[in-house]
Amino acid sequence: MAVFGWRWTRGRGAKQASLFLCGLSAVVIAFLGRAEASIFDSARAKISDWTQPALGQVRTPFMAVERWFENAGSIFTLYRENMQLRQENAELRKWQNVALSLESKMRRYESLLKAVPDPKLPSVTARVIGEVSRPFAKTMILNAGLRQQVQKGQAVIDDRGLLGRIYVSGERTSWVILLTDLNSRVPVVIESSHRRAILTGDNTPAPKLELDVGDAPVKAGDRVLSTGDGGLLPPDIPVGVVIQEGTDLRVSLFARPGTTDFVNVMSYGIPEPPPAADPVPANSGVVVAGAKETVSPATIADGLTPRPTSVGSTMPLQSKNPAEPRFDGQNEEQDR
Amino acid sequence: MSSAAADLMELLFNHPARFLASLFPALLAAVLVVVANLPISFTGGLLPPPVLALAAVYFWTLVRPDLMPPVIVLGIGLLEDLLSGGPPGLWAAGFVAAYALTDRERETFAGMIGPGALMSFAAVMLLAGATAYVVACVVYLRLAPLPPLIVESISTVLFYPLVVKCLRWVHVRVVGPMRSGQ
Numbered sequence: 054m055a056v057f058g059w060r061w062t063r064g065r066g067a068k069q070a071s072l073f074l075c076g077l078s079a080v081v082i083a084f085l086g087r088a089e090a091s092i093f094d095s096a097r098a099k100i101s102d103w104t105q106p107a108l109g110q111v112r113t114p115f116m117a118v119e120r121w122f123e124n125a126g127s128i129f130t131l132y133r134e135n136m137q138l139r140q141e142n143a144e145l146r147k148w149q150n151v152a153l154s155l156e157s158k159m160r161r162y163e164s165l166l167k168a169v170p171d172p173k174l175p176s177v178t179a180r181v182i183g184e185v186s187r188p189f190a191k192t193m194i195l196n197a198g199l200r201q202q203v204q205k206g207q208a209v210i211d212d213r214g215l216l217g218r219i220y221v222s223g224e225r226t227s228w229v230i231l232l233t234d235l236n237s238r239v240p241v242v243i244e245s246s247h248r249r250a251i252l253t254g255d256n257t258p259a260p261k262l263e264l265d266v267g268d269a270p271v272k273a274g275d276r277v278l279s280t281g282d283g284g285l286l287p288p289d290i291p292v293g294v295v296i297q298e299g300t301d302l303r304v305s306l307f308a309r310p311g312t313t314d315f316v317n318v319m320s321y322g323i324p325e326p327p328p329a330a331d332p333v334p335a336n337s338g339v340v341v342a343g344a345k346e347t348v349s350p351a352t353i354a355d356g357l358t359p360r361p362t363s364v365g366s367t368m369p370l371q372s373k374n375p376a377e378p379r380f381d382g383q384n385e386e387q388d389r
Numbered sequence: 390m391s392s393a394a395a396d397l398m399e400l401l402f403n404h405p406a407r408f409l410a411s412l413f414p415a416l417l418a419a420v421l422v423v424v425a426n427l428p429i430s431f432t433g434g435l436l437p438p439p440v441l442a443l444a445a446v447y448f449w450t451l452v453r454p455d456l457m458p459p460v461i462v463l464g465i466g467l468l469e470d471l472l473s474g475g476p477p478g479l480w481a482a483g484f485v486a487a488y489a490l491t492d493r494e495r496e497t498f499a500g501m502i503g504p505g506a507l508m509s510f511a512a513v514m515l516l517a518g519a520t521a522y523v524v525a526c527v528v529y530l531r532l533a534p535l536p537p538l539i540v541e542s543i544s545t546v547l548f549y550p551l552v553v554k555c556l557r558w559v560h561v562r563v564v565g566p567m568r569s570g571q
Contacts, residue, residue: 068459072492075463076485082467083478083528093470093477100471111427185426187437188538189525190475228474235525235533236476256534 098223101183101194105226108182109196116314174287177201177318182226184310191234191256193310197318198223206285208319214291214307215239215279216316227318231310232260232292240283241292241304243269244276252277252292252304259296259303273297277304287321410567414456417559418445418465421552426472437537439545440517442469444552446484447513450491451499452560462488476525483521487513511546518542 086093101108127134163170179201183194197203199222209216209229217237221228230237237254241262246269253261264271275295281288293304421441442465449457466481473480491498491513498509518538525533 072459072485072489075459076482076489079463079466079478079482079485080524081478082481083476083524086477087528097471097474185474187473187475188541189479189521189533190473192474235529235531255531256537
């Protein structure tokens with residue numbers, strides 16, 4: 054098969070036609086994969102389900118060796134690191150006191166306002182059994198799937214912040230599309246200005262921040278959180294901090310996929326509207342959605358809180374940094 | 390039943406060793422896809438792993454093109470896409486393009502030794518990577534970053550001599566004798 058005098062192969066007839074058809078098929082599959090990803094995704098899920106036991110076994114010793122090499126270099130800087138950590142710890146203790154005082158104040162205000170607390174999200178703790186870092190894909194494989202109620206679209210976080218979301222869920226395994234992946238688009242909000250943005254992965258370690266309409270200033274160092282917009286992700290999960298790269302705003306992510314062994318998969322949906330309440334007396338002062346005046350916030354929270362349905366153990370979403378508040382609303386429940 | 394299928398059945402029943410030997414190139418390429426895509430990173434995810442299967446496709450296309458038809462190359466490319474977690478069809482297109490170039494320039498490439506052979510494979514890798522990149526950009530309507538692809542291509546070229554050494558051993562010690570009925 055000759056095109057403009059150039060032949061695809063040395064061979065003739067059937068071989069040239071076969072090569073042309075194969076090339077065409079590859080391109081068609083690429084477009085089909087974009088439009089109908091489910092065909093490939095289910096094949097991928099089946100393969101990872103099938104190889105799950107082996108993946109877990111193979112990864113463990115390799116991770117141990119990798120950690121050993123990572124830590125070997127730090128032996129020589131132990132003293133300096135220790136001093137840095139002491140200094141950081143002293144600083145964090147100050148912040149812890151501030152956080153505790155603010156938390157107590159917040160609880161008082163919530164109680165006074167009879168505010169509806171955020172629903173507690175059911176979550177599943179899963180082990181990372183594989184990572185894929187390729188030019189066209191940044192993904193992770195987890196050892197929890199549909200059997201553990203891990204479903205497509207759920208948010209995945211490590212102990213520092215948002216990692217990505219589930220894009221393929223098999224019976225016993227699931228694949229996570231990381232925030233850095235070329236195809237990742239996640240709605241976020243800038244904490245200080247409340248300006249909405251889209252976090253766009255481009256396979257670089259710091260994804261791009263595409264700001265929404267509005268003129269609130271965004272500067273390097275601002276914290277970026279997830280939003281519940283569109284019911285895709287739970288709100289207020291720490292994502293990272295804004296950094297400036299030339300004219301681009303990017304986000305340096307808190308999560309570290311390369312060093313994460315366990316992650317939390319959070320089930321999130323737009324909360325059900327509360328049952329219709331009796332009319333609130335005109336003189337009550339504060340109108341609280343769905344709450345009678347006599348109903349305590351804890352009872353309201355119980356009604357709204359989905360029960361954890363995880364098969365795996367649940368991991369408290371406490372940051373390693375003691376001064377940072379938890380972001381799953383567990384403090385409120387426990388403190389009550 | 391087509392004549393190709395009839396030939397295959399005849400080969401399977403009358404010369405099972407030859408039949409098995411004819412499967413070896415495809416199987417080895419599939420094994421290399423699996424090895425390269427073991428979800429383990431020695432660099433904490435910083436460096437992408439090499440596309441080892443491309444070295445197998447290149448080698449067998451030069452040495453035994455009859456055992457590496459285009460449809461097998463397409464299958465190996467799809468397996469690479471499937472296991473690498475990336476969008477389907479990208480490496481499949483890249484592998485087919487690499488196959489076309491290798492097959493077309495077979496006499497030139499087969500005559501190369503030492504650094505020349507490495508440069509020939511680098512050219513094939515460049516074409517495969519460029520094809521996958523262009524297809525990705527066209528399908529996803531945005532530019533993918535080039536540096537990871539360049540790093541992946543360089544690491545693939547660096548691994549090529551090692552892979553070829555193993556494949557040559559298999560060719561001389563296993564496939565050749567089995568095909569000749571020894």
